Amino acid sequence: MQQDSHAPQPSDLTNDQPEPNGAQTYTREQMRQVRRAIAKGQNPLISLQDVPRWEDQVGVDRIINRRVLELDPLPSPAQVLSDLPLTSEMQDIVAYSRDEVRACLYGQDDRLLVIVGPCSVHDPKAALDYAHRLRKLRDELENDLLIVMRVYFEKPRTTIGWKGLINDPDIDGSHNIQKGLLLARRTLLDVLGAGVATATEFLEPTSPQYISDAVSWGAIGARNTESQVHRQLASGMSMPIGFKNATDGSVKAAINSCIAAEDQHTFFGIDHRGRACAVETLGNPDCHVVLRGSSHGPNYDAASVQQALADIHDMMGNESAASHGLIIDCSHGNSGKDDVRQAQVVREIAQRLAEGEQGITGVMMESFIVGGNQAPAPLSELTYGQSITDKCLSWPVTEQLLHTLADAVRARRWN
Numbered sequence: 001m002q003q004d005s006h007a008p009q010p011s012d013l014t015n016d017q018p019e020p021n022g023a024q025t026y027t028r029e030q031m032r033q034v035r036r037a038i039a040k041g042q043n044p045l046i047s048l049q050d051v052p053r054w055e056d057q058v059g060v061d062r063i064i065n066r067r068v069l070e071l072d073p074l075p076s077p078a079q080v081l082s083d084l085p086l087t088s089e090m091q092d093i094v095a096y097s098r099d100e101v102r103a104c105l106y107g108q109d110d111r112l113l114v115i116v117g118p119c120s121v122h123d124p125k126a127a128l129d130y131a132h133r134l135r136k137l138r139d140e141l142e143n144d145l146l147i148v149m150r151v152y153f154e155k156p157r158t159t160i161g162w163k164g165l166i167n168d169p170d171i172d173g174s175h176n177i178q179k180g181l182l183l184a185r186r187t188l189l190d191v192l193g194a195g196v197a198t199a200t201e202f203l204e205p206t207s208p209q210y211i212s213d214a215v216s217w218g219a220i221g222a223r224n225t226e227s228q229v230h231r232q233l234a235s236g237m238s239m240p241i242g243f244k245n246a247t248d249g250s251v252k253a254a255i256n257s258c259i260a261a262e263d264q265h266t267f268f269g270i271d272h273r274g275r276a277c278a279v280e281t282l283g284n285p286d287c288h289v290v291l292r293g294s295s296h297g298p299n300y301d302a303a304s305v306q307q308a309l310a311d312i313h314d315m316m317g318n319e320s321a322a323s324h325g326l327i328i329d330c331s332h333g334n335s336g337k338d339d340v341r342q343a344q345v346v347r348e349i350a351q352r353l354a355e356g357e358q359g360i361t362g363v364m365m366e367s368f369i370v371g372g373n374q375a376p377a378p379l380s381e382l383t384y385g386q387s388i389t390d391k392c393l394s395w396p397v398t399e400q401l402l403h404t405l406a407d408a409v410r411a412r413r414w415n
Helices: 028-039 054-058 077-083 088-105 124-141 177-193 208-214 228-235 251-261 302-316 339-354 395-414
Strands: 112-117 145-150 198-201 217-220 241-244 266-270 276-280 287-291 326-329 360-366 370-373
Touching: 077 177, 077 208, 088 112, 088 145, 088 177, 088 208, 088 360, 112 124, 112 395, 124 145, 124 177, 124 395, 145 360, 145 395, 177 198, 177 208, 217 228, 228 251, 241 251, 251 287, 251 302, 287 302, 302 326, 339 360, 339 395, 360 395
Parallel strands: 112 145, 112 360, 145 198, 198 217, 217 241, 241 287, 287 326, 326 360
Antiparallel strands: 266 276
16 A cells, blocks of 8 residues: 655654754763663663763763663654554444454354464565455455464564564664664554554553554463553553463463453553553453463464363353354464464364354464565565564465465364
């Protein structure tokens, strides 16, 4: 989708401009000095005495920030959404697809929800290429599958590593978050412009303010399922949210998250102008559980599904979205992050669906144009359309598997 010519480019927002309150910010040269010092292993707060500090300007002792540098003021959510708005057609896609997802979760729609796409977007051009391919397949299979594209921008790390397009869009350690935020939003607009609904994982508590209006389904990952911050965040989101079981396999942690997110919360956050504020939420009744396996092995088997549903019924009753069924993540712990094994998992689930097994509302698949993965590097050095995070199914295999799932849904209807 062609963006408006007035839309801000990352370079439009410079640090030479004063902040609204008149406080001095870093110039580009001062930012370069700071980064050179960091690259040398120095602490620029000590070694660069001529670099301005906001604490000095407002009369606060420098003792409060010994390990923090505030280099890059970001545009407010209101500014970004105003400069890069959803068209009326995109709004319709988001609103309608959210309702469709809810209908699948509550059993009102017997189609299988399929969240499919790259493990994480690193190349917006390849992501849009994938979206156009998925649109054709979605139209072909729409009577049996509700297909939503994974458009993930934030990657939780067990220790360290590339944190995703928003955090490091140039994949070179420069961490131009300002550029990444704008690029992520443009990518979502492009995918919606291709006629495809989007799904993403919410990791940072602030970034949803910039992108969530373009998302139809959200995930809270295994590392954050027990996080109060993420439960509060989910309670205010406008779309269904799937909580993954914890990395140790605990499904009750995800169920507790659904219970917590269903309630109202008040917590620290930012408003549409980027100001710190107290956020009050109304609660999200559309949260549900995603089985993604664990460090101990897979949990997509029929016994694990039935045990998880029994636990949900015991803790949440029979009327919640979570109690109607589970989403199975065919990657991660359920396949050992191996793309060949992931395809086998999808086929096994399809066979069980065809045989009439109940309790599976949807599946998640990590898929891209080229199968497997590659090491992160600047875009010009990478194989086009291949993941730089987890191994993904190739597009030809994805096509086959989606047809297999559609066949299984049709067979399930007969049973």
